[in-house]
Amino acid sequence: MIRAIRDNEVSAAAMGKDINKRRLEIFVLGCILMGIGGAVLASFNSLFDPQGYLPLNHTFLVLVMVILGGPGNNLGTIFGAVVVYIIWLMSEPLALFLMQLAVDIGSATFGWEAPTNLDSRALQARVFVIGLLISLVLRFAPKGMLPEKVRHHG
DSSP: OHHHHHHOHHHHHHTTOOHHHHHHHHHHHHHHHHHHHHHHHHHHHOSOOGGGSOHIIIIIHHHHHHHHHOTTOHHHHHHHHHHHHHHHHHHHHHHHHHHHHHHHHHHHHTOOOOOTTHHHHHHHHHHHHHHHHHHHHHHHOTTOSSOOOOOOOO
16 A cells, blocks of 8 residues: 555545555654654663764665665665665775775885874765765666565556
8 A cells, every 4th residue: 555655646546545544644653663763772872962863873874775775675775774884884994904005005105104184084985985885876776776676466
């Protein structure tokens, strides 16, 4: 029923379904799930601090997980979450290693000096890699890495 409303609202209404009632039910269910998720997150963190809920960590990354995995597919969303989590963990140490390698080669070859804020620059590599991944997925797989399967009844 939810897919019918999403795909073609007029057809769902023509089948005799109350679209507004169903949308309200879905909205209430989503609000309940968000409330439970917020309660679990607050109890997990054991401290309510506005700085702990930065928009990048709790909204942008969740949106990226859904976009990469494929909206409309639960398995795709889980796959997107795993991919983003691995990239989020591995991109900073890898970027720091590559930057340190470039500095070592540059100082030995050309006499370059390393910038003082190399760690913070490596930390920003996470956002760059995530942005690059979003661009590639949206360009080459606009429905996500695991798109929703379309069922044909006939």
